[in-house]
Amino acid sequence: MDYLIGVDLGTTSTKAVLFDTKGKVIASANHGYPLYRDTPDMAEEDLDEIMRAFTEAVQEVAAKAVDGQILGVSFSSAMHSLIAFDENWQPLTRVITWADNRAVKYTEKLRSTGVGQEIYSKTGTPIHPMAPLSKLLWLKNEQPAIYKQAAHYLGIKxxxxxxxxxxxxxxxxIASGTGMLNIFDLDWDAQALEVTGVRKEQMPEPVSPYTIERGLDEARANALGLDPETAFVYGAGDGPLSNLGVNAIQPGVAAVTIGTSGAIRxxxxxxxxxxxxxxxxxxLDKDHWVIGGPVNNGGDVLRWARDNMFDAEKSTADLLGMDSYDLMTEIAGRVPAGAxxxxxxxYLGGERAPIWDANARGSFFGLTHIHTRAHMVRSVMEGIIFNIYMVALAxxxxxxxxxxxxxxxxxxxSPLWRQMMADIFEQTVTVPKAFESGALAATVMAQKALxxxxxxxxxxxxxxxxxxxxPQPENYEVYRALTPIFIRLSRQLQPEYANIADFQRKYVHTGKQSK
Structure with a gap:
């Protein structure tokens, strides 16, 4: 039997999945690593920890490829990461991830000049702190010693x-998510290079996602459990591959993903x-372009609700061997649609689409004496879907x-969450039973490359x-009434986001109290 390995390089873990050539999952392994938030707005990963997780995950599934050959390894990777290296390829930074918001000041300045819109119109990446374009501006202004010493810039893959x-x-x-690549000529954009002060030779060579590398040295091959001539295919970003992974590559077929963060495309x-x-x-490749919007706030917001409002239930679920999210969403299901x-x-972590405001903050609206924790968790789940729906309208x-x-x-x-999406969108939502969509899509790209x-x-x-x-009529009629309120309120609150964010940066993280 012939096999392929799909590697999913994520924000907090790397997963390797062994497939046969028909797409059947043979084995999978998932190895995690922390996301470092040492200072306000920081979100970094450690290179060695990611490399170790990658190596161990691949080795674990490669060992399950018995009586056959592993034809190739291909990648689905989190986008927008940036690492600076010196001329000897020694790292000068950790992995600065998409979730890092330290470039917000320079992002806002770029957006306000009109130059940002010019760059966006050629690169297709919204002007936001997530993008390496903004991260480079932050390095230039806040870390000048690293910026001057940097000879190369890469992402994690x-x-x-x-x-x-x-x-x-x-x-x-991956390059199309940097804010630096001209997506019409598929080369580094001259204006983006000029704005950041980065030379073209400091950037990697843009190549096709179907490009193959071979020739592992013996030590690397042994560590991974692979033949040295195994084909390594670059694959693509996790967002574009999510569409391919659920077969949403025909016009008008949207893929919605909600993991830690989320997107619709x-x-x-x-x-x-x-x-x-x-x-x-x-x-995705030169013939398939993914149009969409990402959101910062997905499953991590539900985790926040669980950890801060359902601590007792979490402990009970752990004792009973249950999934604490299942117990929490069962409680949310007791409350009617619309909470x-x-x-x-x-907006607990700022927001990308649809408002593109790194200063955005979360809020409950409409609280009365009748509302309980059950109402609050249902409104959290609905709020995540309402926000995705706003992106869908754009x-x-x-x-x-x-x-x-x-x-x-x-x-x-979550069946409850799936139904919420169908009701809020007033569309039938199809959910594949297989959940390894990104890794599967990466191996399909490998098969095409091979x-x-x-x-x-x-x-x-x-x-x-x-x-x-x-969609259920008794639910979507309620959501029809609430959706315009949600949208109007998001716009009305936006002028105050910068003010409350500045307050939090000044007082909350320093331990000072307002007078």
């Missing part, structure tokens, strides 16, 4: 390829730019109406069974 093969390359899918055959700057345009008029804006302006929704990510395990398949559409035969959730 590119670092792994450099360690394994000594190459300096970045696939166009559709695929077109060419780049499309939003004149209002609300949506991204990232490459009796309690709304929650889920997406339809750019890419056309949505015909159907394919849902994946941790939230898709000439085993002719096109990406073959993934439709690999996904298997799915569940459909139809």
């Amino acid at each position: 590119e670092y792994i390829f450099h360690k394994l093969f000594g190459v300096n390359r970045m696939d166009i899918s 559709v695929v077109t055959d060419r780049p499309k730019i939003d004149p209002k700057g609300r949506t991204f345009t990232y490459a 009796d008029g309690l709304l929650f804006h889920p 997406l339809e302006e750019v890419a056309g109406s949505l015909k159907s929704i394919q849902a994946t990510g941790g939230f898709a395990r 000439g085993l398949v002719d096109n990406l559409e073959v993934i439709g035969d690999m996904i298997g069974e799915s569940n459909d959730y139809a």
